[in-house]
Amino acid sequence: MIRLYTDDLNVGYGDHLIVKDLTVEIPDKKITTIIGSNGCGKSTLLKAITRIISPQSGAVVLDGKHISKENTKKLAKKMAILPQNPESASGLTVGELVSYGRFPYQKGFGRLTKKDFEVIDWALEVTGTIDFKFRSVDALSGGQRQRVWIAMALAQETEMILLDEPTTYLDMAHQLEVLELLQKLNEEQERTIVMVLHDLNQAARFADYIIALKDGEIIKAGACEEVINHHVLKKVFQIDAEIGWDPRTNKPMCITYNLIKGEEKNEQTISDRIPAGIRAYS
Template sequence: MVRLYTDDLNIGYGERLIVKNLNIQIPDKKITTIIGSNGCGKSTLLKAITRIIPHHTGEVILDGENIVKENTKILATKMAILPQTPESASGLTVGELVSYGRFPYQKGFGRLTKRDYEVIDWALEVTGTIDFKYRPVDALSGGQRQRVWIAMALAQETEMIFLDEPTTYLDMAHQLEVLELLQKLNVEQQSTIVMVLHDLNQAARFADYIIALKDGEIVKAGNCEEVITHDVLRQVFQIDAEIGKDPRTNKPMCITYNLIKGENKHEKTTDSIYSTFAVNY
């Protein structure tokens, strides 16, 4: 089943197009991961799908309706997004931050109801952050803070959660902690999870569906066996990858890789910078 899809979506900044004629379908109640090199349009796509930024042309359709025409509060009851580096006002407690997730349901003066408090406590319980409820967010570790942000998204009671690089700046243990929590939410709460990840092995391990982007266009979309392949990774990242099987999950994993000389854009850009430096100085 597909509730969310795009139709010939074009997204850009000014005259420059970042995402071009994109047609994707987000499987409902599954975990979808978007992969690709820096600057390929992953975060831009996520922001456009959730209406944080406008798109140039095309449509984003949710439940048969164009999201551009959707009421903001109603849309906020259907989808929640966590940006790459969320920031909260200094001095907020965990409970106060999570309470912001109830905004779409507030009326009048915005006072929290008994139902609101029940949902906030539920979100804290599910994410294992109930013991932090009265602590300042600033006093938490990176992994704890990320779980609190996920709790805020859960407090919105949406069926779809979008996350832009939720494991950034976290150590390996906290990365796994966050991804296992998202997997738990998908299984137990039937949440549709859409996230951007850089780690290919994490994408293969946790995703049901992977979308590989290059220069704002889809190279391949499908399950991990279809996307985490030598040919796809060569095209998307310009790497010569050795693909094996994860002995614990039996899913594909990138064992090692080399840069493909002459095809790596970063290498060319660096050479250009050095040449300019030599000429000017």
């Protein structure tokens, strides 16, 4: 079942088009990661999907409706977004910031209910930030702040969570904690997760579906083994990658790579010209 998709989406800033005629389906109740080099349109696509920016043409459709026409609170009950650079939370405590995730459920004067406080504490617990509840956000480290922002997105209790580079500022252990948390939410609560990641091996390890972008266009979208391979990575990143298999997940992983330079960068090998549907994995 596909609840969320884009149809011939064009997004840009002024005369500069970032995302071009992009049509993509987001698998429901799965984890999707978006990969690509800097400036390829990953964040722009995420912002368009969540209505942070409006497309120049085309549409984003959720549950059969264009999100541009959806009521804001109704949309906020269906999808939460954690942007790459969240707005400043200066002067707020951690608990106050996370409470903003309850906005779609508030009525009247916006007072928090018993259910709201329970959800806030749950979000703080699962992100390991409950001990910071009464501390100022300004006093936290970059990694701690990132986990608090994720807690706010979780407190929104949406069916879909979209995250732009959620592991930014985190060390290796905390990166793994965040990604395992998102995986747990997907597996146990069937939440649809869409996230932009730079680490190819993290993308392969945690994703059910990967979208590889270059210059605002999809080079390949599909299962991990269809995207994390020599041919796709060459086109997307201009690298010559050696691909192996992760012994713990049995998923592909990038073992090492070299930059492709000079004329070789623009060469198209015979194997590159073979249709993707019949190309052998390498």
